[in-house]
Amino acid sequence: MKSINGNIASPLGFSADGLHAGFKKKKLDFGWIVSEVPASVAGVYTTNKVIAAPLIVTRNSVQKAQKMKAVLVNSGVANSCTGVQGMEDALTMQKWAAEKLNVEADLVGIASTGVIGDLLPMDTLKSGLSKLVVNGNSDDFSKAILTTDTCVKTVAVTEMFGRDEVTMAGTAKGSGMIHPNMATMLAFITCDANISSETLQLALSQNVETTFNQITVDGDTSTNDMVLVMSNGCSLNTEILPDTPEFEKFSAMLNFVMQDLAKKIAKDGEGATKLIEVAVKNAPNALDARMMAKSVVGSSLVKTAIFGEDPNWGRILAAVGYAGVEVPVDDVDIYLADVPVMLKSSPVTFDDEEMQDVMQADEIKITVDLHAGEAEGMAWGCDLSYDYVKINALYRT
Amino acid sequence: MKSINGNIASPLGFSADGLHAGFKKKKLDFGWIVSEVPASVAGVYTTNKVIAAPLIVTRNSVQKAQKMKAVLVNSGVANSCTGVQGMEDALTMQKWAAEKLNVEADLVGIASTGVIGDLLPMDTLKSGLSKLVVNGNSDDFSKAILTTDTCVKTVAVTEMFGRDEVTMAGTAKGSGMIHPNMATMLAFITCDANISSETLQLALSQNVETTFNQITVDGDTSTNDMVLVMSNGCSLNTEILPDTPEFEKFSAMLNFVMQDLAKKIAKDGEGATKLIEVAVKNAPNALDARMMAKSVVGSSLVKTAIFGEDPNWGRILAAVGYAGVEVPVDDVDIYLADVPVMLKSSPVTFDDEEMQDVMQADEIKITVDLHAGEAEGMAWGCDLSYDYVKINALYRT
Structure with a gap:
């Protein structure tokens, strides 16, 4: 191709x-x-x-x-x-x-x-x-x-x-x-x-x-x-x-x-400044993995955090948790780009400067590894910015 | 009491x-x-x-x-x-x-x-x-x-x-x-x-x-x-x-x-300037009515429109439509406060000044009448403003 x-x-x-x-x-x-x-x-x-x-x-x-x-x-x-x-x-x-x-x-x-x-x-x-x-x-x-x-x-x-x-x-x-x-x-x-x-x-x-x-x-x-x-x-x-x-x-x-x-x-979502790509890995099945990935990429709190270039990964895990599917929560790793922020379901410290580089990029990759199967799901979205509100508050008039 | x-x-x-x-x-x-x-x-x-x-x-x-x-x-x-x-x-x-x-x-x-x-x-x-x-x-x-x-x-x-x-x-x-x-x-x-x-x-x-x-x-x-x-x-x-x-x-x-x-x-949602109350009336059953009311009050597009004081009622009907329940769509009335904006599933013209008064209020009441039963459901939410984004983009740091 x-x-x-x-x-x-x-x-x-x-x-x-x-x-x-x-x-x-x-x-x-x-x-x-x-x-x-x-x-x-x-x-x-x-x-x-x-x-x-x-x-x-x-x-x-x-x-x-x-x-x-x-x-x-x-x-x-x-x-x-x-x-x-x-x-x-x-x-x-x-x-x-x-x-x-x-x-x-x-x-x-x-x-x-x-x-x-x-x-x-x-x-x-x-x-x-x-x-x-x-x-x-x-x-x-x-x-x-x-x-x-x-x-x-x-x-x-x-x-x-x-x-x-x-x-x-x-x-x-x-x-x-x-x-x-x-x-x-x-x-x-x-x-x-x-x-x-x-x-x-x-x-x-x-x-x-x-x-x-x-x-x-x-x-x-x-x-x-x-x-x-x-x-x-x-x-x-x-x-x-x-x-x-x-x-x-x-x-x-x-x-x-x-x-x-x-x-x-x-990437061109209304008011978007960044593309967000979420990969949920090693899930029990592909549909659940996709549901979790969608839930993260759709969370207003995740989206605003990424607009603010804030590595608020707790909101990522929370969004996985309300995806409406069973979530194996005991052994979860979360990465922002290649930087781990949670390993084995516990927070890990990261280098602030390295994280700043990650969060300032145009495309933010979030990986959630559940260690609970072999299926994978991906989803894409964008951050939630002031301009999203502006565009939609004034669309009609 | x-x-x-x-x-x-x-x-x-x-x-x-x-x-x-x-x-x-x-x-x-x-x-x-x-x-x-x-x-x-x-x-x-x-x-x-x-x-x-x-x-x-x-x-x-x-x-x-x-x-x-x-x-x-x-x-x-x-x-x-x-x-x-x-x-x-x-x-x-x-x-x-x-x-x-x-x-x-x-x-x-x-x-x-x-x-x-x-x-x-x-x-x-x-x-x-x-x-x-x-x-x-x-x-x-x-x-x-x-x-x-x-x-x-x-x-x-x-x-x-x-x-x-x-x-x-x-x-x-x-x-x-x-x-x-x-x-x-x-x-x-x-x-x-x-x-x-x-x-x-x-x-x-x-x-x-x-x-x-x-x-x-x-x-x-x-x-x-x-x-x-x-x-x-x-x-x-x-x-x-x-x-x-x-x-x-x-x-x-x-x-x-x-x-x-x-x-x-x-009413005190992050960044909120208005309380939104949605009533879905004459629905086939109460659970569906609640689901539709929730769907409207949760729609980012409805919320930004109300922040912009824009009577964009089409977004209201769209949100009813994706509530995940069967929606009888053939005979729907929609009111903003007491002003009808859709009757029998067709748009109706309204007085712009009267509508302006409605939209400028602190509390916006939306009524959706399905004429398809006797059940009612209510939901409450708030508009989506610049401040919501600001608060959540900068919460952690």
């Missing part, structure tokens, strides 16, 4: 575009990804019981058509909690895009992110759509899906399947409302591999638990979360089938892309 | 004291409550899997002795995550207090709150204990148990049981690490009623779910949470037995005291 300097349109047969339509005051807020041919498609969606209209529309169409030609996305207005009118607007958004591309409505996915409760301004949508082009500016798509994100999040890799090169790319928006249970965000992944929708869904489902579901910014899950993967077969490789070495290779690519985007989302 | 201007020593036969021993730099940090005669006792403890040494000691002694003569509390050092030495220190703390009072060790409860991971300074404890007196300054006890709290939290009520007046008083510390699952805090309740430990435990257990377990500050649960109730029979009333009108009356007193302390803790 090779990382390349690419974007969401790097895989063969994909193009993308982005522009300012007017959902937001100034920034880019509208874009699409288009595949030359209808692509195989797989998706995972929010676990929130309140589901935004565009998600319902997209999920239904993916189930029905099992193919996707394009996905149309706006930021600024989430079209969530908008009742019957919101559902009508989402269907209209899908229909208009399909008409423009001259395909059936079910071949178009839609997504919206932004303020909850406001209706989509349909005039804005219509005029924006009239300006979107196939083979537009692909980098602008990655910009157009952002809300309070401070940077675009993209990744692209290639891998050989026999003599055929397969390219996979991803782009995501995150920032606030990022939490386990299908990290609350939008992510779009494109690929030119030849793979069925069913096999693609298998690969997506088996990798989401250890990647997007293991990041958290503030514990809130949104009504609009979605990861969509499209793979259009343009690389002309032999079809990738389950239970083959090719499938494992494809799954590893997808895992790399998803983990990379997940970490970028965590 | 009558509220009185009292303190933790108002019930007959109780005294208390508080002083500065040196666990903290300047503030009062050490105190005790003493009953003339060993009192009936009941307790609820943290659900965190990591349990601090003083809690283990107190819980074991309560189980064994079923009576309590006194409870000794220090703030500043939590004696949590302190391994074998911490357990020895906790037992020593208990033993020294028992020796001073000339009773068996199991008749003394102990509690510690403050920084996790530091060992108790036993010299400080010893010299502090030598200065504590029976019949000391009862108000100082309520001060001595505080950490980052900005005010003392006390309540006292009286009620007639036949011809006998029964007095009940409570005091608590909260501030950070306050969360459901036995609100993370220390609370001590004294009463002069004649009631067995078993009946007292029954009353405590049935009221904790709707009071202390329904408050949250930051989603973290501590290793040191404890609610202890002592009732010494000094009012000489006829013994209160389960399944009697007197028990209901006693339970109502306890509920009043616990809810009052719970709301005071929520």
